[in-house]
Amino acid sequence: MNDQANVLNEENWVIQRCTFTEEPPTRGFLQLCADRRFHKCIMDRFQADARLASPDHYWIHADAGGTPKMECSRTAPDYCYYKKYVRLMGWSAHGDVCGGFGDDVPDDEIKRALLVTARRKIEDYPDASHYVYFATTMKEGGVSYAVVHCLICAKD
Numbered sequence: 001m002n003d004q005a006n007v008l009n010e011e012n013w014v015i016q017r018c019t020f021t022e023e024p025p026t027r028g029f030l031q032l033c034a035d036r037r038f039h040k041c042i043m044d045r046f047q048a049d050a051r052l053a054s055p056d057h058y059w060i061h062a063d064a065g066g067t068p069k070m071e072c073s074r075t076a077p078d079y080c081y082y083k084k085y086v087r088l089m090g091w092s093a094h095g096d097v098c099g100g101f102g103d104d105v106p107d108d109e110i111k112r113a114l115l116v117t118a119r120r121k122i123e124d125y126p127d128a129s130h131y132v133y134f135a136t137t138m139k140e141g142g143v144s145y146a147v148v149h150c151l152i153c154a155k156d
Helices: 038-050 075-084 109-124
Strands: 028-032 058-062 090-093 129-140 143-153
Touching: 028 038, 028 075, 038 058, 038 090, 038 129, 038 143, 058 075, 075 090, 090 109, 109 129, 109 143
Parallel strands: 028 058, 028 090, 090 129
Antiparallel strands: 129 143
16 A cells, blocks of 8 residues: 555644734736746836835736746736736746746747737736836846846826
C-alpha cells in the first residue's frame, strides 16, 4: 500500500490560526508575469500612476508570460471589473528572458505581443483607465538595472 495515498485524508489537515484581515477597498487590478524579478518596479509604477495608496487596494494576477499569455484567462479581470467595479487596470509583461515565452524570444517580440493584447483589454473593459507596462533590464557602465516602459490610456 502506498503511504502517500493516505496523506490526503481530511483528518490529516494541519490547522493554523491566523489574524483575520478585512477586505480592503479594491480599486485596481494588475496582471503580471509570475517571474518576480520585475514585480516591485511594475507594482510601484502602477500604484503611482493609478494613485493607489497601498498594494492592498488592488488585485494582482500572475502567470508565466504576463498579460499576453493570459489573454484568455478572464476570471480574475472580469470579477474585478464587473463585480468589484474596478476601473484602474494594469497589463504587463517583461523581457530579459521570459519563461512564458521561451529563452530565445527577443524583448521586441514580447513587447509587441503585450501591445496587441493590451488593445484588446482596453476594448474588453471600456470604462476603465488602462496602464500598460513592459519591464526589462538595461546595462550601463557594467551595471544592470530594471527599466519599465509605461503607456497610460486614462478614462476621462
